[in-house]
Amino acid sequence: DPVTGVFRGVIAGCGYFSRHHLEAWRRIEGVEITATCDSDPARARAAGLAAYTSADQMLEKERPHFLDLVTRPETHLELIRTAASRGVAVICQKPLAPVWGEAVEILRIARSAGIRLMAHENWRWQPWYREAARLIRQGAIGQPHAYCLRMRHHEGRGDDPFPAQPYFRDMPRFLVYEILIHHLDTARFLFGEIETVCAELARLNPAMRGEDRAVITVRHQSGLTGVIDGHTLHPSASGVALGDAWFEGGNGRLALDPNGNLWTERGCVWRNDVAAGYRGDSVRAAQAHFIECLRSGAPFETDIEEYLRSMAAMEACYLSAERKAIVSPLKFLVDSQSE
Amino acid sequence: DPVTGVFRGVIAGCGYFSRHHLEAWRRIEGVEITATCDSDPARARAAGLAAYTSADQMLEKERPHFLDLVTRPETHLELIRTAASRGVAVICQKPLAPVWGEAVEILRIARSAGIRLMAHENWRWQPWYREAARLIRQGAIGQPHAYCLRMRHHEGRGDDPFPAQPYFRDMPRFLVYEILIHHLDTARFLFGEIETVCAELARLNPAMRGEDRAVITVRHQSGLTGVIDGHTLHPSASGVALGDAWFEGGNGRLALDPNGNLWTERGCVWRNDVAAGYRGDSVRAAQAHFIECLRSGAPFETDIEEYLRSMAAMEACYLSAERKAIVSPLKFLVDSQSE
Incomplete structure (x- = not known):
């Protein structure tokens, strides 16, 4: 937010690994996670934040600066398309996509919408x-x-x-x-x-x-x-x-x-x-890098285009x-x- | 020797590694090395045994049970041909031959002469x-x-x-x-x-x-x-x-x-x-195995045909x-x- 300097984010996907994301976001200054979304309503509510079963509705209502995508790879393409159509930055868990063609399509969507997209690669x-x-x-x-x-x-x-x-x-x-x-x-x-x-x-x-x-x-x-x-x-x-x-x-x-x-x-x-945190607090470090680059405009180390080389x-x-x-x-x- | 039970051997090649062979032979019971051969007469004499500059002459004069071949790989084929023509068993240092075709030719020569041939593979x-x-x-x-x-x-x-x-x-x-x-x-x-x-x-x-x-x-x-x-x-x-x-x-x-x-x-x-010896006394162990198999008729672990798989x-x-x-x-x- 240009006034408060706080980046508001939402999380899509509340499975096993998203708890590490949420826990890490809570220890990064200048970030506020406002909502979580999961196809399973009970899992969506578990974080105690605003809960959705539709990512589209969540983006519509929350108007976040960024989407933290922790769903299964098969869903990434469509969810990134949705985020891109709203101009929302995305940090997306790996694997980015189940097949190479979808990863390339994700790159195209991000490029043509001009959104920033970082692969959540903690290693x-x-x-x-x-x-x-x-x-x-x-x-x-x-x-x-x-x-x-x-x-x-x-x-x-x-x-x-x-x-x-x-x-x-x-x-x-x-x-x-x-x-x-x-x-x-x-x-x-x-x-x-x-x-x-x-x-x-x-x-x-x-x-x-x-x-x-x-x-x-x-x-x-x-x-x-x-x-x-x-x-x-x-x-x-x-x-x-x-x-x-x-x-x-x-x-x-x-x-x-x-x-x-x-x-x-x-x-x-x-x-x-x-x-603290997951494997040397690497999830927090990756997410802090995401926020730092959103703030400064510097390129992400694992920007989608860069990460395609690893894929x-x-x-x-x-x-x-x-x-x-x-x-x-x-x-x-x-x-x-x-x- | 059927009477004494002693195997008489000769060494061709008196370079760096043959000293390990000779030293090991001296610690194997029932083996007598009678001569060494090298194109350099001074090196041939260095062991203090009968010295030759021609392997053919050495085999002719010494009539050994086996030839220990420690010359450069390029010379193995011809020296094995010579040994085979005299029915002398061979233990041959690796690399057996500089190119694959020569290794196969060596196998054929050994087979058709019916001589026993072991790759000196100490590892x-x-x-x-x-x-x-x-x-x-x-x-x-x-x-x-x-x-x-x-x-x-x-x-x-x-x-x-x-x-x-x-x-x-x-x-x-x-x-x-x-x-x-x-x-x-x-x-x-x-x-x-x-x-x-x-x-x-x-x-x-x-x-x-x-x-x-x-x-x-x-x-x-x-x-x-x-x-x-x-x-x-x-x-x-x-x-x-x-x-x-x-x-x-x-x-x-x-x-x-x-x-x-x-x-x-x-x-x-x-x-x-x-x-004692070279790298866990492995040269002695390989040579002792050679003698043991000559004595018993058992196959060598690194018989030429077997060793061709490693090559x-x-x-x-x-x-x-x-x-x-x-x-x-x-x-x-x-x-x-x-x-």
Whole structure:
């Protein structure tokens, strides 16, 4: 609001993850969430704010500055169309869209309506990755030679995997689409654009429909090669970093442990003491960035157009596994330009 | 010898690595090395045994039971032809041959002469891998889900890489051909046949002609996927294991540290206290296996025909990088059968 400086927002989708959004919004200054919306009226009311079952009605009545979209990916295109028609800025949870064509359509809608649209991608906002990026750019490891982001989750085990998000079981594309896109985006954040990916995908737990094991080899435009290695059958509960990572360069090595601490050969160089929020308070950091950029006019790190590069890398992984080939994400980006 | 039970051997090639062979032979009971041969007479004499500059003359005069071939790969085919014509068993250092066609030709020669021929592949004989294999087969980690063999060497740094083996610098194919074939073979030893590989290769040090960085994704016939990740620009001296490794399964995790110790979540489960010989005395173990099988008639673990599968995986890595494709080693094996 130009007078009060407060951004009024509304939330569409009141499932498992939206509680993290709401909790984080409440700790960001200059933001007021006025309403929530869900097709299930009881869930819509749970936050104790104005409750709607129709996003269109919510936007009509609340006249917010922004829409926080936490619904399932299948609904994003239509809801963004609605928000765009009203000139409302959107912060949209990932996956942005279930198929590539819809993501491109979302970009077009946002562009032609002139609304601002940021992908709610919290992974790169985890403080250990911010600090790792700072150290690497400072030259702490020298020229990067190799890296690995290793994702481990334990809830994919057994006959009833992912009890908090049981729809994970029925997704035709699971691990890369739902989870490792975080790591592809973080790899871009740390090391720049991705030139090619090669993916080996497998389904280890027969109770899952989609893949729950992936090894992705990444080649960056800089020439750097790294690995994103994930599965969801870890025998024990995973730490806050949902796995670990290492980054190697000509002068040294930086390692992330599962608890979010960073190490070099000399010992611990960054201790994770973030207790608040989700995974290093990364949801709050992503949302604070959204508000800061709305206020300043600066570009979002994960502006829709920018984030399409991470999505293209994700799509390239599936194409790689299908065609048994090393695939460039550019294939998707160029196709989307020429359509 | 049928009377004394002693196997008399001769060594061809007196370069850097043959000293490890000779030292190991001296600690194997029932073996006598009678002569060494090198094109450089001074090197041939260095061992203090009968010295030759011609392998043919050495075989003619010494009439050994076996030839230990430690010459450069380019010479293996002709020397094996010579040994085969005299019915002499051969233990041959890797790389077996500089190109795939020569390896297949070597197999044919050995088969048609009926001589026994073992690839001198020490990596899988490192005691930490023997113990890891035993633990994994015992069910220590449950069903294997994922693994990584990470190879790190420090001698590839700077303007004069690999001072002990300077010819490494000029090899058109270096890291996979010369070093990571060990890891491909060890992966087969641990987890069975390889169905496909995908390789990203890069040259990091411009003083090298061939690649000194590789990420190889391996899919085994069992469905297991793993990673072989290597480079030779490690900032500090590497431990005896030349890197590290981890193996994950449904029930747990086993890790190899750079000093050759094995760890589970419960702590160290195998302490490397092998001080003798080369890398866990693996050269001696490979050579002792050769003698044991000569004596018993049992097949060698790395019999030429068996080892061709590891070589095919190595060749598949280069084809993968060239074609930007996921490649089956079977392509090479089938081609070699049908020729």
